[in-house]
Amino acid sequence: MPAAKPRVPWSAWVPGALWFVCGALTASLVFRVVDRHRAASGSPPGVATTAPPAAAPPAPAPPAPDRAAELEAALATLNPTARAEALRRLGQELAADPARGMTMAGQIVNFDDRTEFLRAFVHAWAARDPQGALAFAQDQPPGQLRAESVAAACGGWATANPQGAAAWARDNTTGPTRTRSLSRIAESWASAAPQEAASWAASLPAGVLSEAALRQCLSVWANLDPTAAADWISTQPEGRQRDVALLQLAADWASQEPKACADWVARRAQTHDDAESLAESLAALWSSYDAPAASAWVSTLPEGEVRQAAALMAATTWVTSDPAAATAWVDSLEDLPLKNQLTLDLASTWASIDPVAALDYARSRSEHALQHETLREVFGSWARVDGPALDQWLAGQPADETSDLARIELATTRFANDPAAALATAAAIASEETRTARMASLFAFWAEKNGPAAREWLRDAEVTPALRPRLERLAVRPESIDEE
Numbered sequence: 001m002p003a004a005k006p007r008v009p010w011s012a013w014v015p016g017a018l019w020f021v022c023g024a025l026t027a028s029l030v031f032r033v034v035d036r037h038r039a040a041s042g043s044p045p046g047v048a049t050t051a052p053p054a055a056a057p058p059a060p061a062p063p064a065p066d067r068a069a070e071l072e073a074a075l076a077t078l079n080p081t082a083r084a085e086a087l088r089r090l091g092q093e094l095a096a097d098p099a100r101g102m103t104m105a106g107q108i109v110n111f112d113d114r115t116e117f118l119r120a121f122v123h124a125w126a127a128r129d130p131q132g133a134l135a136f137a138q139d140q141p142p143g144q145l146r147a148e149s150v151a152a153a154c155g156g157w158a159t160a161n162p163q164g165a166a167a168w169a170r171d172n173t174t175g176p177t178r179t180r181s182l183s184r185i186a187e188s189w190a191s192a193a194p195q196e197a198a199s200w201a202a203s204l205p206a207g208v209l210s211e212a213a214l215r216q217c218l219s220v221w222a223n224l225d226p227t228a229a230a231d232w233i234s235t236q237p238e239g240r241q242r243d244v245a246l247l248q249l250a251a252d253w254a255s256q257e258p259k260a261c262a263d264w265v266a267r268r269a270q271t272h273d274d275a276e277s278l279a280e281s282l283a284a285l286w287s288s289y290d291a292p293a294a295s296a297w298v299s300t301l302p303e304g305e306v307r308q309a310a311a312l313m314a315a316t317t318w319v320t321s322d323p324a325a326a327t328a329w330v331d332s333l334e335d336l337p338l339k340n341q342l343t344l345d346l347a348s349t350w351a352s353i354d355p356v357a358a359l360d361y362a363r364s365r366s367e368h369a370l371q372h373e374t375l376r377e378v379f380g381s382w383a384r385v386d387g388p389a390l391d392q393w394l395a396g397q398p399a400d401e402t403s404d405l406a407r408i409e410l411a412t413t414r415f416a417n418d419p420a421a422a423l424a425t426a427a428a429i430a431s432e433e434t435r436t437a438r439m440a441s442l443f444a445f446w447a448e449k450n451g452p453a454a455r456e457w458l459r460d461a462e463v464t465p466a467l468r469p470r471l472e473r474l475a476v477r478p479e480s481i482d483e484e
Contacts, residue, residue: 067094071104075113087113088120095124102136115145119152123184126156130165133157147177155184162189166200179212186213190220195232202241210241215248222252229253230264246274250281258286262297269306279310287317294318295329308338315342316349323350327361340370347374351381355389358382363402375402379409387413399430408438419446420457427463436467444474444481451475 067090074086087108094101101121108114118140126133133156137149150173157165162185169181182204189197194217201213221229229249236242253261265282269275279301286294294314301307311333318326330346333339343365351358355378362374382390383406390410397403407429415422422442429435447454455475463471474481 065093067100067104071107075108075110083113084116087117091117091119091121092124094121095128098125098129098132098136101125111145115148118145118149122149122152123156126153127159130157130161134168147180150177151180151184154181155188158185158188159192162192162197162200179209182209182213183216186216187220190217191224194221194224194229198229198232198245202236202245206239206241211244214241214245218245218248219252222249223256226253226257226261227264243274243277246278247281250278251285254282254285258282258290258293259297262286266301269301275306276309279306280313283310283313284317287314288321291318291322291325299333303335303338308341311338311342312345315346319346319350320353323354323357323361343370344373344377348377348381351378352385355382355385356393372405375405376409379406380413382406383410383413401431404429404431404434408434411438411442415442415445419450419454423457423461436470439463439467440470440474440481443471444478447475447478451478 070086070090074083074090077083077086090104091101094104105114105118105121108117118137122133122137125136130153133153134150137146137153140146140149154165154169157168165185165188166182169178169185173181182201186197186201189200198214198217198221201210201217204210204213218229218233221232226249233242233245233249236245250261250265253264261282265275265278268278283294283298286297291314295311295318298307298310298314301310315326315330318329326346330339330342333342347358347362350361358378358381359375362371362378365371365374379390387410390406394403394406394410397406407425411422411425414425419442423439423446426435426438426442429438443454443458446457458468458471458475
């Protein structure tokens with residue numbers, strides 16, 4: 001029989017049991033605390049997680065803008081465009097505080113600056129409170145400032161209720177104020193519903209009001225969807241209103257997408273007789289910033305009135321910015337009648353800017369008849385723009401056919417305001433035959449319009465013995481000039 005194992009006295013187990021119980025209780029408490037944190041954060045119990053960081057304190061509120069300082073800075077801006085933009089931005093922001101905006105408007109002394117501020121301020125205010133904005137606008141001094149303010153209020157109102165704004169403007173404004181107001185309404189209305197706005201503008205009584213509103217609608221619509229605008233115009237009846245709409249669309253479309261506009265004009269030319277004016281408008285605008293592309297488009301047009309109209313505008317616009325390139329293009333044309341006509345028109349335009357350079361160009365024409373006509377265009381334009389400068393140039397020129405041509409054009413231009421001065425200019429023509437004919441023609445026309453003044457001049461005038469009897473006869477019977 002095996003020997004019995006010795007029994008361990010209970011007192012030997014007590015320390016270990018106490019340590020076990022304490023450890024279990026501690027672990028239970030720890031897990032309960034952890035599980036409460038997990039439950040709060042959405043983590044499942046029993047999975048370790050990182051405690052979330054403490055929430056950041058709220059950011060301090062930004063300081064209120066110093067509107068007085070902003071106004072001072074805007075008015076101190078030297079660049080006119082930047083100053084106007086700053087004033088408009090400030091006015092728009094102050095619409096949320098009309099009382100402050102009205103106070104600051106009164107602090108702007110310069111008329112143009114105040115107008116820029118008020119346009120934006122009243123427009124934005126009217127979008128929130130049209131009646132309050134209109135009351136303020138109507139309190140402005142009579143004249144342009146009041147008209148601009150009322151129009152701005154109508155435009156702001158129209159962003160939310162164009163029909164209501166239009167009805168108010170129709171019943172409560174007159175003259176230029178009504179025209180401006182309807183135009184601003186049209187602008188706001190077309191920004192949201194261009195076809196609806198254009199139809200409203202077309203429904204206005206024909207005249208200045210309708211045309212102004214329609215132009216504004218088409219200008220906005222061209223920026224949004226020019227093809228849709230063109231389709232709508234095609235549904236309108238023939239007449240001035242449709243012509244106004246077409247030209248406005250062409251101008252705005254060409255400024256954004258000239259090639260697309262050119263394609264539209266070319267297609268329209270095949271089926272409509274209004275393409276000539278559209279081609280002129282497109283060519284003029286396109287040539288102002290990309291003349292080579294515009295002239296290349298003109299060259300693709302079929303011969304006819306549309307091509308001639310477009311070429312004329314392209315050449316005369318181009319010569320104002322790059323005469324050498326414009327004249328080179330005209331000289332390269334193979335269509336001789338068109339080339340000769342453009343030579344004359346280009347020279348006339350060029351002479352209004354740089355007559356001496358235009359004169360050199362005219363003299364370089366190899367064909368005598370074309371040279372003669374080109375010189376006439378140059379001298380005619382020079383005389384209209386700066387007659388005294390042409391006089392000064394003539395003082396240093398020999399007596400020849402060119403100087404006689406200049407004096408003919410100078411005398412013709414002067415006759416409308418000073419017949420006596422015109423006859424004195426004609427008397428300096430070197431060719432006796434040309435001189436006699438021009439003086440007789442001018443005097444006969446003067447005698448027909450104002451016989452006593454013409455006869456008084458003749459009594460004291462120094463004219464050749466051969467010419468005096470002829471002029472005396474014309475003084476009595478000016479119509480006899482046609483019999484000579």
